[in-house]
Amino acid sequence: MSSMASASKRKNILIVDDEPEIREVVGMMLSEHGYRIRAAADGVEALEIIKEKAPDLILLDMNMPRMGGVVFYHNIANTYDGSPRYPVLVITGRTTLEQLFKDFKVDGFISKPFNFDDLLAAVERTLEKHYGESSPSQADVPPQAELTKPSRKNPRVLVIDANEDRFHGIVISFMNSGYEVIGAKNDRMAVHSAGLDEPDVIFMKIKTLKPESKEWMLAAAIRQVRKAACTPIVFYPEGHDPFSAADVTRLLEEIPASRVLSSGDPDLLVREFENLLNSAKQTPA
Structure with missing residues (x-):
């Protein structure tokens, strides 16, 4: 497989969470599965990152300083139907937030603390739904994993x-x-x-x-x-x-x-x- 074809399959995931350990650990785990990762501590940071490169998927926490998940969601939503311009999985430590978001057009909810296998499965399902592909093949994993x-x-x-x-x-x-x-x-x-x-x-x-x-x-x-x-x-x-x-x-x-x-x-x-x-x-x- 050519390097260009390989790179095209590595989807970009944006993690928006104010907990540094969530950003770091989840980012590293998803990187191991071949995804390209960007991370932001709040909605303001995330919007700046999106200006540089549109994500293929957003993992979104709700309770964050400066700009929380709800305000961020409205910033990335289309005005004509309220749907987000990018696929969104909501990460939440409160089950009540799932009820709050029932009318929002997100792709799913992941409750903290979560099992990584469940998170990965949700990521793959969402990418399959939107792009017709899930996780990269082993040939697509970055070279350092093959040392x-x-x-x-x-x-x-x-x-x-x-x-x-x-x-x-x-x-x-x-x-x-x-x-x-x-x-x-x-x-x-x-x-x-x-x-x-x-x-x-x-x-x-x-x-x-x-x-x-x-x-x-x-x-x-x-x-x-x-x-x-x-x-x-x-x-x-x-x-x-x-x-x-x-x-x-x-x-x-x-x-x-x-x-x-x-x-x-x-x-x-x-x-x-x-x-x-x-x-x-x-x-x-």
């Missing part, structure tokens, strides 16, 4: 933790044990490293095991990266307070190939890493 696995001598671990002191202690423990360590202190770095650097195990600090948490969304985003789809993810808490058994069970069901530790003690993390490496060696190919 070959880097060669290395030592096992590699990715540590996702924004706390400088804790992160430093973890890195030192892994390096003293002879392992290669990659660090990520924000969501973008984490998703990028999970796919590009291909760690053997990913360790992630997590505050809460609730599905709406930022860390849960990040883990789901990493699972959408093809080269990290099966990489073990080990979660550890900020302190020493154990998570409830029910929350742990739910996380393990929702995030495949994951584990939850009782603390973020560096020595415990190293031991868990070595256990996973040994288990992988004993598993038949």
Whole structure:
């Protein structure tokens, strides 16, 4: 397939949401599926982006500063029938907003917290409805997703933790044990490293095991990266307070190939890493 034909199939999606983690994580997940992403923190920003390039689809939050979703919708609506000039999926944390928008000509509603597979399915259905095509083929995914696995001598671990002191202690423990360590202190770095650097195990600090948490969304985003789809993810808490058994069970069901530790003690993390490496060696190919 020619590069021109390939580029023509990558639809442009505009994410309009005042929550930076939503813009970042959802944008990265959709990028992994070959879509071109633009993002805006409110309706004013979004209108400026639209002036530069018309989107093929808009993911629209409702409650935003400066210009919220309702005013933004009216700005992109045709005067003769009130329909939006672009396909719109409304992202909302309030089910009452769906009732408010029942007379608006949007393509659907996505409730927060949402499952990425449900979001992706809604995106594909909407694009199929309007353009007769859904997600790009694998040949259309940007080239960086096709990079070959880097060669290395030592096992590699990715540590996702924004706390400088804790992160430093973890890195030192892994390096003293002879392992290669990659660090990520924000969501973008984490998703990028999970796919590009291909760690053997990913360790992630997590505050809460609730599905709406930022860390849960990040883990789901990493699972959408093809080269990290099966990489073990080990979660550890900020302190020493154990998570409830029910929350742990739910996380393990929702995030495949994951584990939850009782603390973020560096020595415990190293031991868990070595256990996973040994288990992988004993598993038949």
